[in-house]
Amino acid sequence: MTLEIDTPAVLVDLDVAEANVRAYQSYCDSHGLRLRPHIKTHKLPRLAEYQIAQGAIGITCQKITEAEAMVAGGEMRDILLTYNILGAEKVARLRTLAARVPLSVVADSSEVVKGLSAGFADAATPLPVLVECNTGADRCGVATPAEAAQLAQGIAALPGLTFAGLMTYPPIGRAPEVAKWLSEAKGLIEGAGLAVSTISSGGSPDMWRAHEMPLATEYRIGTYIYNDRSLVARGVCDWAECALTVLATVISTPAEGRAVIDAGSKVLTSDLLGLEGYGHVLGRPDLKIDQLSEEHGRITCDGPIGLRVGDQVRIVPNHACVVSNMLDHVVLMRGTEILGTEPVAARGQVW
Amino acid sequence: MTLEIDTPAVLVDLDVAEANVRAYQSYCDSHGLRLRPHIKTHKLPRLAEYQIAQGAIGITCQKITEAEAMVAGGEMRDILLTYNILGAEKVARLRTLAARVPLSVVADSSEVVKGLSAGFADAATPLPVLVECNTGADRCGVATPAEAAQLAQGIAALPGLTFAGLMTYPPIGRAPEVAKWLSEAKGLIEGAGLAVSTISSGGSPDMWRAHEMPLATEYRIGTYIYNDRSLVARGVCDWAECALTVLATVISTPAEGRAVIDAGSKVLTSDLLGLEGYGHVLGRPDLKIDQLSEEHGRITCDGPIGLRVGDQVRIVPNHACVVSNMLDHVVLMRGTEILGTEPVAARGQVW
Structure with missing residues (x-):
């Protein structure tokens, strides 16, 4: 089916995205885990609000400008940077933001x-500061x-700050080691008379195993709302649960086994995440996107490629x-219905 | 030296960029080659105008929106898409643009x-169309x-179009094969009674060997204005001729041989171009940027890293x-003088 959308375009199927949000919120609820979605995946205030409405305790941002863009666009409840x-x-800008949310x-x-x-x-109001831990x-x-405990005490001793807990960006698939590390840090800090009110872990690859580390009080996760080829490859989701797709048009079929589309690294990016090729053409597992300018x-395959100039993929x-x-x-969609375009409010925010 | 610029930031040293433009224009002039810079490298109308003022015959763009942004921002003389x-x-949009430039x-x-x-x-006015050739x-x-000749005749036969020559994005280091291909196509087309007024080749890696294919009447080249690590690795330029740099701040030194900076893939991108690591830290060839989120x-090295939190790189x-x-x-600079920020007019234009 040809969509009436000029290409290249990034499509977001809200039905799929919302179902992904509800499914993982339900998982977190059933395990007593607070969910704090990372908005870097979508960068859209409307989806952050949806995540909160479904039960998220607030959001995660990586940079001040990203948080500012989210606060400007919606009701964010609570932000962890x-x-x-x-x-x-x-x-100084952080302080201005802290006065708003x-x-x-x-x-x-x-x-x-x-x-x-x-x-x-x-x-x-003092600023809550969590100690980031390399687990x-x-x-x-x-x-x-021991260093975590030392820094926690340093935070608690300084004016304007409160010690608020531990945060880690954990390695994939190593919950026992991470739990041991954090448990030891928690013990040392509590031994020094400080409460560890939050232990924040996260990561999409291990999302369905988050309950294996009950020590964590909250889970930060971004990609789960859209999913992607890297998470399909890890068995975390399937293609039908991928809410974000890139729509491209075949602009050349210069050889039997080669086609060229109008989506290159300025849309798909060069991120490989350990995979071969730069994306999965839906419905055509035999095709490989083997090179981007x-x-x-550039799409290649072993036999005749079966694509014509003007075809959409x-x-x-x-x-x-x-x-x-x-x-x-x-471009926001629901199934095949095109809802319209939406500005990516927090795009390009790196400061 | 610490620059009074908040990070991460992309710096462009105009002195270096302008010297690069003049040096290559001089090379082209001395070989009777018309220069048609590709603006994808800088995406700034002011630099396109500088390239034209130094002798470029016009510019190269990849997409209509990119060309529109350049025409909106300056006098572009002549554009090849x-x-x-x-x-x-x-x-339809191309036709609107063709009425302007x-x-x-x-x-x-x-x-x-x-x-x-x-x-x-x-x-x-008919639209001039060049045949793109896979050399x-x-x-x-x-x-x-033979296909080039057939398509050239097809162009010449259709209303609204004129056949304007041959264009190739050549493989690196294979000038003799490319020349043979294009020469054969030119012969066939001229034999059919059509003039081949332009033969457009290009590419920064072979920029100083462009004269080895005298058949080409014009040369398209982008990266030469800024240069980069990939061109230094190929011996095309040296570090002092790199006009674009990313300024970053060390935000963590969590281990003896590891530091983390505030520039990740949202600034440096994941493009490897066959290299190891994601960039070269000026003045510190011992450092490796080995991982980006x-x-x-993430910067690593074998011994003590010698960077402190707050240092700029x-x-x-x-x-x-x-x-x-x-x-x-x-951020536009001249040496250590900061001139100010400039919007990247053609950023994000992929349509």
Whole structure:
């Protein structure tokens, strides 16, 4: 079926997205886990509001400008910024934002904590700060439970801040090690007389196993609302549960086993996430998107490709979150019904 | 030195960019080659105007919206759209654009040519169409010189169009094969009574060897204005000739040999172009940017990393063109002088 949409375009099927939100909220509810969706996947206030209306306790953002865009576009209830906010100008902006919405942040060093305290020392309400813990993903985070306890005490001792708990971006499939790490940190911190009110974990790959770490009080998750090829490959969802697709048109069929579409790296991005090729052409598992230039996607297959110039293809990208960031608008759909375009409010926000 | 710029930010040193433009214009002038820069690298009307003022015959764009943004922002003289324009709505918009600026396009199939003719049949001025030729890069393009000749005659025979020459996106380092292909096509087309007024080749990797294919009348090139890590790796330029850099701040130093910066795939992109790692930290060849999340860049090295929280680093990205597309603004500099921010006029234009 040809859709009356000019290509390339990013399509979001709201029926699918909303069903994904409800399904995972139900899972969290049944396990007593608070859900805090990461809005980086969709960047749309309307979907954040839907997530909250279904039971999410608030949202996760990565950057101040992303949070600002969400607050400007809807009622966000409560925001956790899972990022080291550094620099006087950013901290001042954080304080302005904290006056508008309940806000907490993370930190993994005394430098970051000192900067936050300097900005909030005379604030009417102290800023809740969670300690980011490296439980094995080796990105940010304090290295040991002892360091976590030390930083927690540092936060509690500084003006303008309250210690609010532990946060981790966990390695995939290692719940027991993560639980051991966090449990040890929690024990040390409680031993020092501080309450650990929140333990925040997350990640879409392990989403259906979140209950295997009951220590966590809340779960941060982004991709589950759209799903993508990487999560299908991991067995987390199937193609019918992929809400975000890229609609492209075949602009050339220059050889028997090759076609070129008008979606390149400026739409699909070069993210591989360990996969081969740059997306899955729905209904055509025999095709491979084997090369991207900025505006060209090359599709190959072993036999005759069976595509003609002008044909549309619909692609599940490797990584939905980064595709949301590429265009200023997405096209909202319900099944085959086109609802219209929606600006991606938090696109491009990296500050 | 710490720059008074909040990070992450994309910096463009105009002194370096302008020197790059002049150096390559001088090379083209000395070889009698017309230069037609591809604006996808910078997406800034002011730099396109600079390229034209230095002697470029016009510009190359990939998409209609990109060309529209350039025409809206400056005097572009002449535009070649190196893309199969397909669909009635796009062709109508192409015609509107052609009324504003001398415009030519490419095509590699009769389907595309017929669509163009349908849209321009009653236009006051016919649309010049070049035949795109696959000389070995295996993206778009007719497969053989005989097909090129056939399509050229098809273009010449249709109302609203004129045959304007041959265009190729050549494979790297294969000038003799490309020349043989194009020469054969030219002979066949001239034998059929048509003039081949333009033969358009291009590509930054072979930019200093463009004269090795004297058959080409014009050269399309984009990256040369900014350069990037991929071109340094190929020996085309050196670090001092890289005009676009990403300024980032160290936000975490969680282990002896690891630091995390606030520039991730939303700034640096996941483009590898065959390289390892996601960019070169200027002045620190021992560092490796080995992993990107959307907002985190992980830097590792074998020994102590020698970076502190709050330090700035300046990164030459793997691929400058895609970085230009990520943020709404770039910061213009001359050396260490900050001139201000400039909107990236043609960012995100994929239609």
